[in-house]
Amino acid sequence: MTQCPINSRSGKTCLFVTVLTWAALSCQASGQQTPSSQVADALFAESKWEPAARAYADITAKEPANGAAWQHLGECDIQLQRFDDAIHAFEHAVDLKYRPLMSRVDIARAYVAKGDTRRALDVLKEVSATGQAPRLRAYVARAGEFQKLRDNAEYQEFLKSTLPCQTAEFRQFDFWIGDWDVHSPAGQKVGDNLVTREQDGCLLVEHWKSARGVESGTSFNYYDIRDMKFHQIYFDNSGNAGAYPPMAGGLVDNRMVMISDEKVSPVFRWTWYVLSPGKVRQMAEQSDDQQKTWRIIWDSTYVNKARQTSQK
Numbered sequence: 001m002t003q004c005p006i007n008s009r010s011g012k013t014c015l016f017v018t019v020l021t022w023a024a025l026s027c028q029a030s031g032q033q034t035p036s037s038q039v040a041d042a043l044f045a046e047s048k049w050e051p052a053a054r055a056y057a058d059i060t061a062k063e064p065a066n067g068a069a070w071q072h073l074g075e076c077d078i079q080l081q082r083f084d085d086a087i088h089a090f091e092h093a094v095d096l097k098y099r100p101l102m103s104r105v106d107i108a109r110a111y112v113a114k115g116d117t118r119r120a121l122d123v124l125k126e127v128s129a130t131g132q133a134p135r136l137r138a139y140v141a142r143a144g145e146f147q148k149l150r151d152n153a154e155y156q157e158f159l160k161s162t163l164p165c166q167t168a169e170f171r172q173f174d175f176w177i178g179d180w181d182v183h184s185p186a187g188q189k190v191g192d193n194l195v196t197r198e199q200d201g202c203l204l205v206e207h208w209k210s211a212r213g214v215e216s217g218t219s220f221n222y223y224d225i226r227d228m229k230f231h232q233i234y235f236d237n238s239g240n241a242g243a244y245p246p247m248a249g250g251l252v253d254n255r256m257v258m259i260s261d262e263k264v265s266p267v268f269r270w271t272w273y274v275l276s277p278g279k280v281r282q283m284a285e286q287s288d289d290q291q292k293t294w295r296i297i298w299d300s301t302y303v304n305k306a307r308q309t310s311q312k
Contacts, residue, residue, distance in 0.1 A: 036059055044072055065096060067092070067098020074089030074103075077089060083110045086106075104127050108123040140159070140162055165199075166201060172223070172251050174204075176195050178302070179304070180280070185299050190210065191210045193206060204221040204222070206218060217235060229249060229250050230256065232248075233246050244268065270285075281299075282302060285297065
C-alpha cells in the first residue's frame with residue numbers, strides 16, 4: 001500500500017503516486033507493459049503532463065481498449081485544465097470497466113474543477129448508490145478538488161457513505177458491546193469483560209479478565225463481506241489459543257451463533273443472545289461425535305455495569 005506523507009501539498013502528490021502505483025500493479029499482473037507504456041508512465045511520474053498526455057493519447061489511439069491508458073490520460077488532462085477532455089477519457093475507462101468506481105470519482109473531480117458542482121454531486125451519488133464507496137474513502141480524501149465542496153451538505157452526505165462497516169450486517173453483534181460483570185449460572189462473579197467497537201466500527205474487540213485476575217483473553221470479531229459471516233479469533237495468556245479455534249457464523253433467531261471448523265473434532269459452538277435489557281447470555285458447547293450431541297462447557301450471564309450503577 002502506498003504511504004502518503006501528511007504534508008503532501010493538497011494531497012495531490014499522493015493521488016498521483018497512488019494512480020501510478022495502481023497502474024504499475026496492473027501492468028505487472030498482466031505482464032504486458034509495452035515500451036510506450038513505460039515511457040508514458042515515466043513522464044506521468046515526473047508530472048510532465050503535456051508529453052505524458054501525448055504519450056497516452058498515442059497509446060489509446062492504437063489500443064482503444066486500454067483502460068489504464070484512458071484513466072491516466074484523464075489525469076493528465078485534469079492537471080492541464082482540459083476538463084472536458086478529462087471527463088471524456090475517464091468515461092472511456094468506466095466503459096471499459098477499468099477501476100470503474102475510481103474513474104467515476106475522477107469524473108466528479110473534473111466536474112468540480114470546471115465549476116459544475118451539480119454534475120459532480122450527481123456522479124458521486126451514483127458512486128454512493130453502489131454501496132462500494134468505502135473502498136474509495138482514502139482516494140476521495142486525497143482529492144484536492146473536493147475541498148471546494150467541503151461545506152456542501154450533499155457532499156457531506158456522500159462522505160458519510162464512504163465510512164466503512166456502517167450497514168446493518170456489521171451491526172449484528174453490537175448487543176455484545178459494553179462493560180460487563182460476568183456471572184456463573186449460580187450468580188457468582190467469574191470475571192469482567194469489556195467489549196469495544198474499534199477500527200471505525202469494523203471490529204469488535206473483547207477484553208476478558210477472570211475474577212481471580214489470573215486468566216485473560218482477547219477476541220477479535222468481524223463481519224466478512226466475502227462469506228457474509230461473523231468471525232471470531234480468540235487469544236489468551238495461557239499460550240494455548242488453539243483451545244478455542246477460530247469460529248464463524250451469524251444471527252439465528254436473534255442469537256449470534258458461531259461454530260468452529262466442522263471437519264475438525266471436537267467442534268465448538270458459541271452462542272450469545274440478549275436475556276433482557278442490560279443482560280446477555282454467553283454459552284459454549286462442544287461436540288465430539290460430528291454434532292450429534294452437544295455438552296455445555298461454559299455458561300455465563302453478562303450484566304452491564306453502567307446499567308447496574310444507574311439502577312442503584
